[in-house]
Amino acid sequence: MITGKFSEWKSQKQVFSPAIKRAIEHCLKTDFSRVALGKHLIEGDDMFAIVSAYNTEPKEKKNAECHKKMIDIQFVTEGEEAVGISSKSSKNHVIDPYADANDWELYSDVENEYFITLKKDDYVILFPEDVHRPGCVLNEVSPVRKIIIKIKMDKL
Numbered sequence: 001m002i003t004g005k006f007s008e009w010k011s012q013k014q015v016f017s018p019a020i021k022r023a024i025e026h027c028l029k030t031d032f033s034r035v036a037l038g039k040h041l042i043e044g045d046d047m048f049a050i051v052s053a054y055n056t057e058p059k060e061k062k063n064a065e066c067h068k069k070m071i072d073i074q075f076v077t078e079g080e081e082a083v084g085i086s087s088k089s090s091k092n093h094v095i096d097p098y099a100d101a102n103d104w105e106l107y108s109d110v111e112n113e114y115f116i117t118l119k120k121d122d123y124v125i126l127f128p129e130d131v132h133r134p135g136c137v138l139n140e141v142s143p144v145r146k147i148i149i150k151i152k153m154d155k156l
Contacts, residue, residue: 001085001132002125003116006075017156020125023047023073023149027123032077032147046155050148056081056137059115064107064133068098070150072126074134079144080119084133086110092131107131118146128153 004012006028013021026042032051040049056079064084074083086092089111096106110131117138118124126132135144 001127001130004123004125005121006123007121019047019151019155020073023151024123027073027075027147027149032145042149043155045152047149047151050150051145052148053078053143053145054135056135056142056144059084059133059136062133062135063095064092064110064113064131065104066107066128066131067103067105067126068128069100069103069153071128071153071156072132073123073149073151074118074126075123075147076118076120077145077147078120079142080117080138081134081142081144081146082115082136082138083118083124084110084113084115084136086113086131086133088129088131 009024009028035051037051037053040051042048064086066088091111092107093109094105095108098105116124
């Protein structure tokens with residue numbers, strides 16, 4: 001997992017892969033408040049954005065997840081949320097085993113979970129070993145507009 005701020009991107013971008021650079025640059029030049037909810041191709045199925053809107057919920061109502069084929073770059077353009085972070089572990093309670101078709105494994109409980117905050121200007125890059133529980137209440141329920149950029153691992 002890597003966290004960052006879009007406002008600091010120019011001084012940090014040299015350490016990232018070309019695909020992550022292209023994704024972040026796309027985010028910086030796109031006004032996502034004008035982009036419709038749903039899936040939007042950036043580089044075909046190799047890189048795409050998912051725009052969603054929802055209210056945050058208590059962690060107990062949210063599942064944790066991880067992926068194998070894709071990384072996530074997640075950020076909010078409105079609102080704020082807590083994102084639970086953990087690692088893969090045999091002690092995590094799997095409720096939906098990994099399926100190639102949807103590229104996720106879902107968990108109800110995960111070991112050693114901690115939380116980060118996502119608010120405007122923040123982003124988090126999540127790799128396959130990063131179990132994450134997005135959309136959690138931070139201080140109070142918050143309406144969120146969130147963007148997830150998905151990039152195929154083999155394109156990094």
